Amino acid sequence: MTNFKRVLKRSALLTLPAISMLTLFSEPVLAVEQGATITPMGITDFGAGILPPSTPYGTVGIRASYYSATTLKDGSGNEIPNNFNINVESLALAYFYMTDMELFGAKVGFGGVLPMISIDGRLNVRTPGGPLAIAGDDFGVGDIQILPLILGWQAPPNMFINAGLQVQAPTGAYSTSNAFNAGTNHWTFTPFLGVTYLSDSGFEISTQATLNFNTVNPDTDYRSGIEYRQEFAIGQHVQDWTFGVAGYAYQQISDDKGPGITDGNRARVFAVGPAISFFKPGLPLVSLHAYKEFGAENRAEGYNVALRVAMSF
Numbered sequence: 001m002t003n004f005k006r007v008l009k010r011s012a013l014l015t016l017p018a019i020s021m022l023t024l025f026s027e028p029v030l031a032v033e034q035g036a037t038i039t040p041m042g043i044t045d046f047g048a049g050i051l052p053p054s055t056p057y058g059t060v061g062i063r064a065s066y067y068s069a070t071t072l073k074d075g076s077g078n079e080i081p082n083n084f085n086i087n088v089e090s091l092a093l094a095y096f097y098m099t100d101m102e103l104f105g106a107k108v109g110f111g112g113v114l115p116m117i118s119i120d121g122r123l124n125v126r127t128p129g130g131p132l133a134i135a136g137d138d139f140g141v142g143d144i145q146i147l148p149l150i151l152g153w154q155a156p157p158n159m160f161i162n163a164g165l166q167v168q169a170p171t172g173a174y175s176t177s178n179a180f181n182a183g184t185n186h187w188t189f190t191p192f193l194g195v196t197y198l199s200d201s202g203f204e205i206s207t208q209a210t211l212n213f214n215t216v217n218p219d220t221d222y223r224s225g226i227e228y229r230q231e232f233a234i235g236q237h238v239q240d241w242t243f244g245v246a247g248y249a250y251q252q253i254s255d256d257k258g259p260g261i262t263d264g265n266r267a268r269v270f271a272v273g274p275a276i277s278f279f280k281p282g283l284p285l286v287s288l289h290a291y292k293e294f295g296a297e298n299r300a301e302g303y304n305v306a307l308r309v310a311m312s313f
Contacts, residue, residue, distance in 0.1 A: 049196030069302025202237030222258030
């Protein structure tokens with residue numbers, strides 16, 4: 001640990017989705033080690049309960065996302081004045097393969113996600129010697145996500161359900177001396193459940209619920225609490241298009257554990273915005289959404305835009 005970090009005893013890391021980003025040293029200690037969910041938010045919208053079909057070569061997807069925030073909130077939801085700004089661009093390559101095997105009446109599959117992360121940002125923090133400006137940027141491979149088991153059910157005629165486990169491995173670059181890191185330096189185990197209801201008239205309700213169970217970061221002795229995330233989408237299908245609104249709710253449901261933790265640092269945030277998708281058999285699936293976050297506590301509050309493209313082969 002650097003001398004700087006020894007002097008500034010109360011510290012926390014601020015993260016935007018799936019990224020270890022910035023070490024904060026301030027009076028309000030932010031939640032989870034990075035101050036936001038360890039795994040990405042805004043991943044699903046329409047079709048959250050629908051899995052790709054069984055095909056000879058599987059399904060390949062690309063997700064480009066942009067997150068920007070200029071506001072940090074404390075545990076009471078009040079803004080922390082510190083000249084904060086962060087921008088995160090990510091490009092993730094995903095692969096899913098659904099087999100013809102069945103387990104508990106469900107189709108069995110597996111998959112994985114490889115993210116690339118670009119980060120830049122700044123903020124001022126309070127120190128015994130006065131305000132200190134911290135700024136930096138980073139680019140690199142993030143933490144790989146492996147899905148060793150995916151189960152998919154179809155409940156005729158209008159319900160689709162999937163469940164599984166995601167394991168996020170600490171493969172991204174990480175150093176306690178860096179202002180920004182592409183990795184989180186710990187494992188995260190995430191069970192998930194997705195449901196889609198699609199009426200005969202084309203009205204859709206989709207949702208996905210996840211829980212993050214985080215291990216200890218061995219370089220900081222910090223263990224982030226259990227995190228709950230609920231994503232949703234409500235829309236109407238019009239021929240090959242789907243139009244509607246989507247978003248997410250995030251709540252940390254157990255305390256952080258580590259040096260300097262006194263009140264658990266539990267975080268929360270909500271987001272909502274427009275969503276649109278296009279799908280026609282034989283063509284790639286394309287989905288776009290743009291969310292505005294609100295109601296944040298112990299974390300950043302900003303904007304989330306994501307474009308997804310997927311094709312089965």
